Amino acid sequence: MDHSITFTTADGSTRSVTVPTGVMLAEAAQRAGVEINQPCGGQGRCGRCAVQVAKGEVRRRSTLRLSAEDVDAGWALACQSVVEGDADILVPEQEKIERRLTTDRTAAEVQVPAGYDYAADQTVRRVTLSLSQPNMDDQTDDWSRLQTALRLQAGIENLTVSLPLLRRIGAVLREGDWTVSAVVDSAGNRLVELEPGHRSPDEPLWGVAIDIGTTTVSVWLVDLVSGQVRAQVAEYNGQIARGEDVISRIIYASKNGGEAEMRSRVLDTINSLVERACKRVKGAEPGQIVKAAISGNSTMIHLLLGIPAASIRLTPFITAINTIPTMNAREVGLVINPEGVVDCLPGVASYVGADITAGVLSSGLDDADNTTLFIDVGTNGEIVLGSREFLVTCACSAGPAFEGAGVLHGMRATGGAIEEVWINGETFEPTCRVIGGGKPSGLCGSGLISLLAEMFLTGVLDKAGNVNLTLPTPRVRQGEHGPEYVVAWGSETEDGRDISITRVDVDNLLRAKAAIYAGFSVLADNVGMPLEMVEQVLVGGSFGKYINVEKAVQIGLLPDIEWNRFQFLGNTSVRGAYLGLLNKDSRQRIDDIAGKMTYIELSADNSFYDAFMSAMFLPHTDMDKFPSVAAALNKP
């Protein structure tokens, strides 16, 4: 039986769709062209797809995260509610995915690698050719004529060419009056582009370095001739609306049509970023980009290429492919030159992807004299320990708590997010710093780390994360979601509601930090090296830029060693892609890194669970590991 569902969105517009019994509201909305975010991938965990049933009724399979009053008021989770009759649905305003400006701001800071030599290092090059004109005595065909010129004038032999390009060759040769510029991929022995006339040797040849993060996608537009980064842009990954972590996305992609949707969502993000980057640089156009180097975790790369990722999620956690052959932009779906070379960097395992191999290259860890720990803090925490002599790696699922998801008043690091908190140890009154300086609307990752550390040091939390409800302040209270601490009263906030952190939030944060701490401590144990012997700690990930080391140590996220051993690198993945894009030796080094890394699967080893449980404490069950925190606690 069919039912008519009418959606009214926040701007007052309505759209109707007819669907059969049993269809989920979320799917009905999609069919009606109404956008509803599903950050958990439609598993009913996050509650962000809540909509209000104004007329009619739906069957709620789950009301997790909705209170009884919410349900009475008609609220329902779109991903968990089944259509069983006609209904009118109110869709609240969907959280806007704001542009993060930080990566744009650092545009001037990228230095061209010392000694970059386009002619020697770059695999893609442009050559100018002057061909002899055909006549009745020389009836050589166009393609052979071009090949002869390439051989005699540029020393390039045995090129292949695609059919679409082949169709254009004759016209280009004649348009340029037998003078042409050819772009050649010497690694793949392929003709990439043929343009009429001669180009100046200084004229830019465009490439892009792309990092597909689970949360943020970054694109650098690079002049392959000079090696300069000419534009840097970043945007949230369009897949977020269908899952905040890789697992939710794999689940969504495994559903009917999900794979194609995921692929087009990330392609839309990348293509719009490429367009935006080109707009910033005079004379650059997407169609002129002839090479792309792409980094990202294994799931992101699979979803980009439309390769089924389901086996990544299931034991024994196997990818379809780690080392991906070079492809062209047309088949991948990138809107650059259709013949453009697309180079997806190699991964090591399901949860140690190209973002890490590129990150290692960029951090220089594989050439370090000292034993170095590299931690990529993100939804999935990846960790590498090593030096020039060895590289071991592991991955641990930290969950999205540090990115503000899975936390009641969590949000991303955008305007209105509380990014740092100080708590007075006597009055328990907080002071907050808000991004953009306005009224707060939630807590972002660095704010959560800071808050957790302050609550712990002032005794609002005990070492197990219990809220001390006996403190003489109204800020600790028994809330709807259990014990909580109020960071900002409704009168001070953007939407008039109290911003608090609950016991459940604290547990999620403890689990996230425990997973990362356990990850690198088990890794260090595996190579028989005490953490104190680690000479430098490199922290990467777009999150890495914002962490306050002191607070991160106080909650036991980072090891308690001298702060000057920590270095924050920002996005190492896109930088690694950039280096691989420019230089064939660097690119080879990424392959070598991938081959050299020993991957340790933590779930195959029971020591991880033990390390995890002992890290599920503030700062850690073994206080001897955190002398500076012990000292801070003993201060009067």
Next chain:
Amino acid sequence: MPIEIPKDKWPGSIKAVTIGATAAEGGTRAKSITIGGQNTMPYLQFEKPTPNTPVIAIEIKSRKPEDWSPLLEKPWGEAMADPAEWAKKAEAAGADLLVLALTLEDTPDSAVKTVKAVLAASGLPLVVWGPGQAEKDNELLVPVAEAAKGEKVVLGVCEDKNYRTIVATAMANGHLVEARTPMDVNLAKQLNILISDMGLPMDRIVMDPTTGALGYGIEYGYSVMERLRLAALQGDAMTQLPMMVTPGFEAWKAKESKVGEGVPEAWGDWEARAVNWETLTAMALVESGADVVVLRHPESVKRVKAAIGELMAA
């Protein structure tokens, strides 16, 4: 050829914990008992004699339990309806100390009355358990702790989500606490840290790492206790506490003890089997280092006591 038996030397030792206070110690108990104090793995008498004999507690309830096996009604009979009578019978059955479990039906007044009656009826040191619901536990244990001030009672049970009130009242009234965690070395250690962070001295904490009955996870409980003991002996101060476990509660939950009909004939006599189950569960735990085992059936008490005697003599 003479053979020299290698002896381990450990840097750490278990805290000696005294439960109950005699008149001289400020209470009214006929005797106090001390547990713990070990500096070797259990019963390696050739390394170092075990300083304190493991003890047996008998569990009694403030109200006649509805869900206990009829096999337990046989020995205890009418006394089960009267905690003071039950306490006397338990003492006569050979208990070293008593565990009095309060129930959800108790009010602060009835709890205090029962505790006073039991203290008057028997001179044994006492452990008092709340009914196991955080708010109710706190509501009952605070007045009980005040009423029994000076008796060095063990108040239980503290768990990681609910320990603050119990520890505070134990500190204020000179009692001890039982710290229970679900079969995990780290969790056990964490709760000990939380409790001692509040300022309760370590020699007033008894830890209960939780266990399972024979056939129901005892090997996991055994290995957690063994690991806790190894950590303690290696010098980890936050695990150097005596352990109290509840084989009686666990064994009487097992199908083998609970069910008398419709089971394979090969299982043999129900009563013999049930008592064996409790005894064997308790003995395995004693051998893994338990300092207090809480039992329910007087016959098990007799047998475990005899077996402990043999271990101590070896």
